[in-house]
Amino acid sequence: MFKSVCLTAAMVLCPLAANATESLLMQESTHSVQATADKFVSIAEGKGLNVFARIDHQKNAQGVDLALRPTQVIIFGNPVVGTKLMQCSQSMGIDLPLKVLVSEDENQKVWLTYQNPHxxxxxxxxxxCDAVIEKVSGVMGALTSAAAK
Incomplete structure (x- = not known):
């Protein structure tokens, strides 16, 4: 299952922006958060992408005696592609490297969530940089779909 989500500072504006590009894209996984994140990392590395970090928010929360459903962020990318994007707009650097959130919702469904390149x-x-954006969009869709299956 693939869905998009509209998240803005003023959630009330979302219905007004129905034709706008959705900021976050989500792919439901058939696996646990841990298995989905492991699979995502394996696939990304197999495609030659660098995995720079993996943050386990649930583990960090437990370290300060707080509860959190399983939640991990994977930070990854390709310096060649990222550099090309920053050459087109240097402010892209604030959103690079790319990230994917793997989390379990209140209904125990697992989701991969990422920022829509568009x-x-x-x-x-x-x-x-239209060709680069299209490439990144395709790679993100393919990676999340493969990790979710």
Whole structure:
């Protein structure tokens, strides 16, 4: 199952922005958070992407005696692609490397969530990088779909 989510500072504006590019994209996984994150990392590394960090928010919460459903963030990317995006709009650097959130919701469903590259293009006023944005969009969709199955 694949769905998009509209998240803005003023959630009330979402219905007004129905035609706008969705900021976050989500893919439901058939696996646990741990298994989904492990699979995502394995697939990403197998495609030659660098995995820079993996943050286990649940473990960090437990370390300060707080409860949190399983939640991990994987930070990954390709310096060649990232550099090309920053050459088109240097402010893209705030959203690079790319990230995917793997989390369990209140209904025990597991989701992979990531920023829509087309949204980032608009957010950062990226010009002249349409092919790179399309490539990143395709890779993100393929990675999350493969990790979810």
């Amino acid at each position: 949204y980032l293009k608009t957010l950062h006023n990226v010009k002249g």
